Amino acid sequence: MTTLPPLPMTRPKLTALARQKLPCSPRTIPRSQLIKEKDDIDHYLELNFKGLSKEEVAAYRNSYKKNICVDMLRDGYHKSFTELFALMEKWDALREAAKVRSLFWLQRPLEEQPDKLDHFYYYLTRAEAAERKEYFEEVYNNLYALACYFNNSEDKWVRNHFYERCFKIAQLIKIDGGKKEAEAHAHMGLLFEEDGQLLEAAEHYEAFHQLTQGRIWKDETGRVLNLLACESLLRTYRLLSDKMLENKEYKQAIRILIKASEIAKEGNDKKMEEEASYYLGLAHLAAGEYETALAVLNIYGKISTDLDDDLSLGRAYEATAKVLQSQGQMAEAVKYLKKVVKIARNNFQSLDFVRASTMLGDIYNEKGYYNKASEYFQQAYDTTAEITNIPLMDETKVHYGIAKAHQMMLTINSYIESADLTSLDYLLSWKESRSDIAPDPTIGGSRRSTMESLYQTSEFSEEDLSGFPDNQKK
Amino acid sequence: MNVIYPLAVPKGRRLCCEVCEAPAERVCGACTVTYYCGVVHQRTDWGSIHEKICQLLIPLRTSMPFYNSEEERQHGLQQLQQRQKHLIEFCYTVAQKYIFEGKHEDAVPAALHSLRFRMSVHGLSSVELVPAYLLLAEASLGLGRIVQAEEYLSQAQWTVLKSTECCYATHSLLHRNLGLLYMAKENYEEARYHLANDIYFASCAFGTEHIRTSGGYFHLANIFYGLKKLDLADTLYTKVSEIWNKYLDNHYQVLSQVRTQQIDLLGKQFETDTGLDEAQEAEAIQILTSILNIRESTSDKAPQKTIFVLKILFMLYYLMMNSSKAEEYAMRALDLAKEQQLSVHEQNTIQDLLNLISAEEAHHIT
Numbered sequence: 001m002t003t004l005p006p007l008p009m010t011r012p013k014l015t016a017l018a019r020q021k022l023p024c025s026p027r028t029i030p031r032s033q034l035i036k037e038k039d040d041i042d043h044y045l046e047l048n049f050k051g052l053s054k055e056e057v058a059a060y061r062n063s064y065k066k067n068i069c070v071d072m073l074r075d076g077y078h079k080s081f082t083e084l085f086a087l088m089e090k091w092d093a094l095r096e097a098a099k100v101r102s103l104f105w106l107q108r109p110l111e112e113q114p115d116k117l118d119h120f121y122y123y124l125t126r127a128e129a130a131e132r133k134e135y136f137e138e139v140y141n142n143l144y145a146l147a148c149y150f151n152n153s154e155d156k157w158v159r160n161h162f163y164e165r166c167f168k169i170a171q172l173i174k175i176d177g178g179k180k181e182a183e184a185h186a187h188m189g190l191l192f193e194e195d196g197q198l199l200e201a202a203e204h205y206e207a208f209h210q211l212t213q214g215r216i217w218k219d220e221t222g223r224v225l226n227l228l229a230c231e232s233l234l235r236t237y238r239l240l241s242d243k244m245l246e247n248k249e250y251k252q253a254i255r256i257l258i259k260a261s262e263i264a265k266e267g268n269d270k271k272m273e274e275e276a277s278y279y280l281g282l283a284h285l286a287a288g289e290y291e292t293a294l295a296v297l298n299i300y301g302k303i304s305t306d307l308d309d310d311l312s313l314g315r316a317y318e319a320t321a322k323v324l325q326s327q328g329q330m331a332e333a334v335k336y337l338k339k340v341v342k343i344a345r346n347n348f349q350s351l352d353f354v355r356a357s358t359m360l361g362d363i364y365n366e367k368g369y370y371n372k373a374s375e376y377f378q379q380a381y382d383t384t385a386e387i388t389n390i391p392l393m394d395e396t397k398v399h400y401g402i403a404k405a406h407q408m409m410l411t412i413n414s415y416i417e418s419a420d421l422t423s424l425d426y427l428l429s430w431k432e433s434r435s436d437i438a439p440d441p442t443i444g445g446s447r448r449s450t451m452e453s454l455y456q457t458s459e460f461s462e463e464d465l466s467g468f469p470d471n472q473k474k
Numbered sequence: 475m476n477v478i479y480p481l482a483v484p485k486g487r488r489l490c491c492e493v494c495e496a497p498a499e500r501v502c503g504a505c506t507v508t509y510y511c512g513v514v515h516q517r518t519d520w521g522s523i524h525e526k527i528c529q530l531l532i533p534l535r536t537s538m539p540f541y542n543s544e545e546e547r548q549h550g551l552q553q554l555q556q557r558q559k560h561l562i563e564f565c566y567t568v569a570q571k572y573i574f575e576g577k578h579e580d581a582v583p584a585a586l587h588s589l590r591f592r593m594s595v596h597g598l599s600s601v602e603l604v605p606a607y608l609l610l611a612e613a614s615l616g617l618g619r620i621v622q623a624e625e626y627l628s629q630a631q632w633t634v635l636k637s638t639e640c641c642y643a644t645h646s647l648l649h650r651n652l653g654l655l656y657m658a659k660e661n662y663e664e665a666r667y668h669l670a671n672d673i674y675f676a677s678c679a680f681g682t683e684h685i686r687t688s689g690g691y692f693h694l695a696n697i698f699y700g701l702k703k704l705d706l707a708d709t710l711y712t713k714v715s716e717i718w719n720k721y722l723d724n725h726y727q728v729l730s731q732v733r734t735q736q737i738d739l740l741g742k743q744f745e746t747d748t749g750l751d752e753a754q755e756a757e758a759i760q761i762l763t764s765i766l767n768i769r770e771s772t773s774d775k776a777p778q779k780t781i782f783v784l785k786i787l788f789m790l791y792y793l794m795m796n797s798s799k800a801e802e803y804a805m806r807a808l809d810l811a812k813e814q815q816l817s818v819h820e821q822n823t824i825q826d827l828l829n830l831i832s833a834e835e836a837h838h839i840t
Binding site: 058066069070071072073074075076078079081082085086132 | 666667669670671673674677682683691694698703705706709710713
């Protein structure tokens with residue numbers, strides 16, 4: 001039978017076979033022949049029925065995840081398979097954990113995201129092929145591409161996994177002088193920083209900085225790597241020192257910040273140097289070392305003037321004023337704060353302006369210059385009202401109210417003490433109107449002019465304040 | 475005594491040969507419930523499995539005694555089922571062991587027994603039959619009867635396809651055997667597909683680094699080796715040896731720890747244990763020795779890898795209490811290390827292994 005040409009004879013052959021299998025067929029076919037014919041039938045079906053092949057059936061029946069895995073394995077990419085399998089297991093575990101926490105869990109299972117699986121397949125297999133040939137750079141590039149692909153908030157842990165892989169691979173790459181290794185260190189630093197493990201992050205960033213020192217490597221977006229290293233390192237150091245300051249470990253914080261400013265100096269970037277000295281100054285202030293703080297802040301101010309950077313100059317003055325205030329040199333502090341107010345006004349920095357004004361108001365308030373205090377508080381309050389910053393507005397409102405109350409208390413006291421008819425009239429009229437009280441001509445002649453000018457300017461905000469009768473009556 | 479006459483058997487009762495199901499002419503004199511068509515089959519069966527289960531068959535094949543109460547009847551039935559299940563497992567393990575030892579001829583009767591008991595316990599279309607089919611297919615493959623193997627495998631595949639609940643382990647076994655079948659048919663494309671499936675299912679069932687997954691990797695490596703893709707095969711062989719190394723090293727460490735802690739307390743030897751059943755041990759030996767052969771053929775280039783495999787084999791034999799074999803492998807490793815002038819550290823670790831063995835032997839003698 002097999003000797004006949006297959007195509008023209010196919011139909012008769014099949015029918016013949018079928019007839020032989022009928023119960024009334026004259027003889028039984030020997031087993032071996034049946035089996036031989038079976039292959040022929042398979043072949044015939046394959047040729048003539050362009051239906052689904054075995055693989056197509058499998059592709060249809062099985063999940064996409066399984067097909068991807070099987071495709072990897074049949075070409076011998078077992079490391080990719082192991083990695084993908086472990087990732088999928090972790091993915092499922094995370095999903096389960098998240099499901100327990102909240103009912104509305106949006107992350108879909110990996111099987112339903114064929115795009116991601118395709119990416120896994122493409123890059124992992126290429127990486128493995130390169131690894132077999134020991135082209136580690138190629139491996140790195142592929143793994144890094146995967147890390148970039150998963151760089152979104154949902155799949156952060158996948159990205160982290162590949163950053164770690166990249167880091168391991170990068171240490172094997174020697175020909176490029178350590179550029180890849182430096183990059184890998186940067187990624188690891190970022191990873192730890194996001195995780196809040198600042199010490200580890202600083203370690204990696206230090207390595208990154210060291211490797212890029214004196215090199216002119218640039219990343220994809222054209223930024224110089226060394227500068228990037230300095231930046232990240234400074235940022236980490238700052239966060240680290242913040243934490244230490246919170247825990248009152250001033251010495252360590254200052255040591256780290258000194259290191260930071262040295263690195264900034266090496267980085268040859270004034271802006272960074274400026275920043276570093278600012279934070280160093282603040283740390284000294286927190287530690288109570290006012291002299292050093294002043295010196296550092298001076299440097300900071302000088303750099304800012306060099307750079308013609310009004311904003312940082314303002315910050316410098318503000319910090320200096322704070323130091324002076326803590327030292328008790330109020331007059332100096334006031335001088336600096338006035339400078340800050342001027343700068344802030346010129347640059348339309350409302351928040352800085354508010355802060356400086358409030359500080360000034362505080363100082364005056366403490367000293368007993370209630371008129372000036374309320375003047376500055378009012379300025380602050382007006383500005384906050386302009387920028388409609390509700391919480392800040394409430395705060396300045398209270399400050400303003402307190403200063404105002406202090407201010408009025410003097411006058412009212414004097415009226416009460418004098419105890420004559422005119423004073424009584426004044427008091428009564430004030431009680432009725434609850435608005436501003438006319439100043440007593442007998443007290444504070446020197447202050448009077450300022451007071452009057454203040455009252456004129458402050459008339460219009462009276463309604464706002466009437467919401468705080470307590471403050472007024474005080 | 476052992477001869478029976480088919481014509482003398484009561485009407486309606488047909489006695490079949492245990493092996494080939496032809497009309498029986500002989501009976502086993504020990505249990506008197508097992509029949510054969512001739513001396514040849516009786517001998518095969520005896521050599522394979524009957525010797526071990528002869529007496530166990532009697533209660534299964536004689537009619538149940540008369541019980542006075544329903545409770546007793548239930549109890550009797552339960553006991554019968556228990557016995558059958560035990561026999562299923564027992565025959566299965568025996569057959570598996572034969573197969574891994576390469577005695578395919580002997581495996582067939584044992585596997586057939588397992589299949590028959592499975593049929594009577596679980597019914598004809600149960601998934602439980604699949605492992606027995608797979609064993610038979612494997613045995614047939616080993617005997618070179620590809621057509622028969624394919625028949626068994628198709629049977630198994632169909633059963634799996636029809637059933638909705640079938641565990642990953644069974645799927646994995648099925649695909650492994652299909653892979654082996656296609657390897658025998660030299661259809662490497664299909665074989666790779668099935669072996670990939672095998673690894674996937676085994677990973678789902680046991681994890682990617684489990685010894686039961688290693689078989690799939692091993693066969694896949696063999697295919698690539700045959701196709702002359704040596705670097706690919708090499709990574710896969712490495713993977714297999716790493717899996718076994720991890721497993722055996724684990725047991726080895728636990729054992730040595732227990733020894734050092736407690737040897738003086740009771741002053742007696744601790745049982746060495748691989749944690750494997752006999753079939754798995756046989757599989758381990760088979761896989762590792764063939765990897766060793768391949769490694770040795772290229773040992774000039776990478777002696778480290780050969781030594782690695784030798785060490786794994788040493789651990790395996792050591793845990794299996796076969797100290798002479800273990801010593802032999804350790805010696806070979808040491809020779810190779812000296813020959814290739816490997817690092818002193820490497821040589822020292824092998825020397826330590828040898829010392830351990832000789833200490834063990836000294837202990838046995840005293």
